[in-house]
Amino acid sequence: MPDKNAIEDFMTGADDAPSVDDADAALDEAAIDAADDESVVTDFDDADCRVHRLRTTLTRNGERVTAIKMRPPTLRDIDDWSAACISNRDLLVRLSGCSAATLKALAWEDAEEVMAIFQGLVPDFIFNAPKGDA
Numbered sequence: 001m002p003d004k005n006a007i008e009d010f011m012t013g014a015d016d017a018p019s020v021d022d023a024d025a026a027l028d029e030a031a032i033d034a035a036d037d038e039s040v041v042t043d044f045d046d047a048d049c050r051v052h053r054l055r056t057t058l059t060r061n062g063e064r065v066t067a068i069k070m071r072p073p074t075l076r077d078i079d080d081w082s083a084a085c086i087s088n089r090d091l092l093v094r095l096s097g098c099s100a101a102t103l104k105a106l107a108w109e110d111a112e113e114v115m116a117i118f119q120g121l122v123p124d125f126i127f128n129a130p131k132g133d134a
Contacts, residue, residue: 044071050117056107060099068106068114070096072121081126088126092118 051069058065073095080086086094093100095118106114119127 042074048072050121052110052113052117054106054110056110058102058105060102060105065098065102068096068098068103068110068117070114070117070121073123078123078126091122091126095121 049069049071051067053067054065073091077086077091077094081088081091089100089103092103092114096103096114103111103114
């Protein structure tokens with residue numbers, strides 16, 4: 001596994017690339033800003049996602065919840081986590097598409113299974129980082 005500094009450098013764009021003059025830097029920044037304005041969606045299909053069929057069914061807003069479906073993280077998800085924009089729990093909420101209240105209502109055996117899926121989908125360094133938000 002690459003060390004955390006290398007991963008953080010990748011996430012933030014820090015690298016050892018040669019410096020460019022101010023005109024080139026302005027063009028690069030304009031291209032980056034334009035790229036950030038794009039609407040890009042990652043289309044995960046069912047084969048990309050993991051599903052846990054709940055042993056104990058939940059009722060959320062009058063509707064039965066019988067399964068939790070979790071998608072893989074995108075670089076944006078990991079970048080947001082790395083920049084401390086979201087916590088481990090927020091990342092779990094984002095990947096599952098469930099509210100924090102729904103996840104908190106899971107029976108313990110279902111919660112363990114959902115966490116096992118989460119751990120299988122996210123990079124190991126997320127669980128090696130100091131915990132203070134889970």
